[in-house]
Amino acid sequence: MDILKNLELKIAEAIKHFKEQLAGIRGGRPSSKLVEDVPVEYFGQKLTIKQLGSISIIPPREIQISVWDRNAASAVLKAIESSNLNISANLESSLIRINLPSLSGERRQELIKVAKKEAEEARIKIRGIRDEINKEINRQFSACARGASASAGKGGSASAGEEKKISEDDKFKFKEKVQESVDKTNEEIEKILENKIKEIEE
Template identity: 25%
Template sequence: MFDTAVYQSKMSAALQFFEEELKKIRTGRAHPSMLDGVTVAAYGTTMPLNQVANVIVADSQMLQVTPFDPANLQAIAAAVRNDPSLGLNPSDDGRVVRVAMPPLTGERRAQIAKQLGDKAEECRIALRNVRQEAFKSVKAKKEAKELSEDDAKRAEKEIDKLMADFSHRVESAAQAKEREVMTV
């Protein structure tokens, strides 16, 4: 019998990565994970923001970034300002960096929805690659006479069923996030 658990875990990993990417997409409300992709030039190297500062939600439209070392304040503000995918303009008061979330315009919402669609397609491509890898493995085992014709067909159907399940989960997560983005 063909074991699909390996391919199921690979598909699950692709879905988890997609869900993490969704957290970074801005929806109009402030959320600390929006700044997860920001890297800061500190201590002579580039480091993720969460390793040089604490990010909290001050209110629904404001993030507050408190650096562990006040010397990194300017570098943190510059890193947030220079990230084009965020489009944010932080301000600092000498102790903390405040990142105000400007209201989303209709045009910006459409851009974010398009970005969301691109990320969903990347996930679907990753899922299809895992499916192709599984099909190649089934074919190789069938040619090596390790699997009978019937077992190979059953394995292919099971892989297709997994693919359909994960595709549905990606689609529903993308639609939920798109509804959240488009809500004014």
């Protein structure tokens, strides 16, 4: 059913957005995910850092970005410094160095709160998708039922049950499938959040 396919696409998009939001929250160890999707304005185009250079991790707390086009290096540096990552970077020719300070206990708790907020927003988004899909199921069922009644009123030979594309039983089955997908997605959100919290606490 197209409705359930639409559900899968919307959920996948919501999870992708959730992961992207968490990637922007730094953990206890440096990660390329922290900076790779930072948007960069370059010659009228909006690109990401991973499209403009290679990212390396230098233990214990350094991220290096080797910008392929030297002319783009200053734009990458500006993008990092103007992002909401609260990190500073140094530019040496086409190489950008980011030294991440260790996280204090207080800062870790702040970041965990931000991660939990993102998870709650993701759950709210999923609930909204569920409600939207259920309304569409109801709409299609009602439209089919009205069509069947109109056909019967004109002397059509098909019964209402035969005319419906979505029977009442099917309507509830589809809604059950929707809820199953939502429950599974909420479990996935919780696992992603747990992994992020572990990353912050490292």
